[in-house]
Amino acid sequence: MRFEGSENYVATRDLTLAVNAAVTLQRPLLIKGEPGTGKTMLAEEVAGALGLPLFQWHIKSTTKAQQGLYEYDAVSRLRDSQLGEAKVADIANYIVKGVLWEAFNCETPSVVLIDEIDKADIEFPNDLLRELDRMEFYVYETRELVRARHRPLLFITSNNEKELPDAFLRRCFFHYIKFPDKETMVKIVDVHFPGLKKNLLREALEVFFELREIPGLKKKPSTSELLDWLKLLLAEDIPPEALRSQDQKITVPPLHGALLKNEQDVHLFERLIFMARQNR
């Protein structure tokens, strides 16, 4: 099994290498990077390209490690007992399987995505150490051992809000998706808008990268914002000349709301343009 990028996902060489290392050695791959660089997409695309089922586990601040394995729904059992239902006698009726259990049970090898692991409590990764290492866990309520039939391929994304514990990091491969350069960006756009006019793309990319260069932006526009913006440009049928007029006069790019999503950023940008015009 080797991953070489896919039809709608452009993977750089170092990214495919990291993915393949994780696939070959069956170890988790931890992905970090700026928002909007396709961290979550990666797991979906790898699953698609290798033809494996994908199990997703999105983490919130209240998520517990146990919820990924299974949950014992004590509250409904208590209610049922008060109502005198028959199924109350069997505790197995109240064990709710989590994402990892489903993946462990899967007939074929599978891909598991643990999305935004840094959102959870600081102890969360530590609580999963043994489970991810051995790919097995013990259900205390029913006294059974759940073991993975095939070691699932594990992708973990993080936005760097919390440090992850060293013991956890030692078990993973790590890749930092850096912001794509112009060439890669052209490929990415090509994948999403195959028919895009060459000169529109060139002008748009220039505006985009210039925008990213502006110092002091609160939120630099990312790949996903560029794609949204291009979609709008296409929908409105804006000609490439509108992005930059011939005499190099600086203008506010049309529909810039898709790129700058922060009031202060828009202000800053408009002020810069105003100053640039005055200097002429």
Next chain:
Amino acid sequence: MLIDFFLHLKASKLPVSTKEFLVLLEALQQHVVEHSLDDFYVLSRATLIKDETQFDKFDRAFGEYFKGVEALPGMDVLIPEDWLRDAMKKHLTDVERAKLEKYGWDKLMETLKERLAEQTERHAGGNKWIGTGGTSPFGHGGTHPEGIRFGGESEHRSAVKVWAKREFRNLDDNVELGTRNIKIALRRLRHFARQGAAEELDLDGTIAGTARNAGWLDLRMRPERHNAVKVLLFLDVGGSMDDHIRVCEELFSACRSEFKHLEYYYFHNFVYEWAWQDNTRRHTERILMLDLLHKYGNDYKLILVGDATMSPYEIAQPGGSIEYNNREAGAVWLRRLTESWPHAIWLNPEPEHFWQYRQSISMVHELMGGRMFPLTLDGLERGMRLLSK
């Protein structure tokens, strides 16, 4: 096999472990990469380094080990940015370019070492010194066919190796706080302010809910109360500190909602009997430090921000203040502050390696019991970790 490489990384103070090294060897054994140094670079980085702030250090260590880049003198010291700023650019024709002498690698390094030793000021446009534009092989924005690039954008694409580009330099958490990394700093602060989000049984809610349910049990949960932190911030204003103070204020006020209380006070150079809250009216609306000492309980965490660079008299002598005649020495006041708020740190925007050469900084460092941290991501994190203990 590769043990020297591993030990070299260890010696470069990278946090690599034996387990990760074994994984790397396993990956090599299973032919994850073919025989290419570039691929090996990516693989070893993915296996051994788990933190992008360490990438730059790794790039340097990797380069040193694999001889492509010899340990450059002055690479640690960093060449001042403004030497390299794109001040001017010469556009050469192809013929002119071809005429440029092509140095060999060794000669390039030799010359660079010499230049680094000789050069002391900014230079642009010539053909010998390190700078911008021009046709010297050192610096950036230039057009020497085999140049070494220091920072800046690659324009003519004759750069050296990937790891030599040091793309991850501004992810290094030892650089000063700027707009780029302020976001991460915020997260570190937030981390400090909040602890967990566990759930607990809401007993009152459960009783009320059960009663309303005519006796059927109705369990209610509620999020555990956040461990909200109270912060008292003292900022040094005036002169060279103003820029840093602005960054600091933005930083703390941006995560204001995370703190239970956040109070600002300003001082000039050092803490004495007065402080003030409004900079424009600092001479009319001063507040007695003693009042502050009584007003805020010892559960407040004290954070002082200042460069602590001044004449030693301002700390040690009564009457040493440059603003007015203070009856008690600054040191007495600082001791009083740290006694009444034992959780205290001092953040210093001056680079850490200068501290030992400035007498006043070492004095403050000692007065704070060593709890002084540089105003960088790394320093902020160390400081917050200490405060949250």
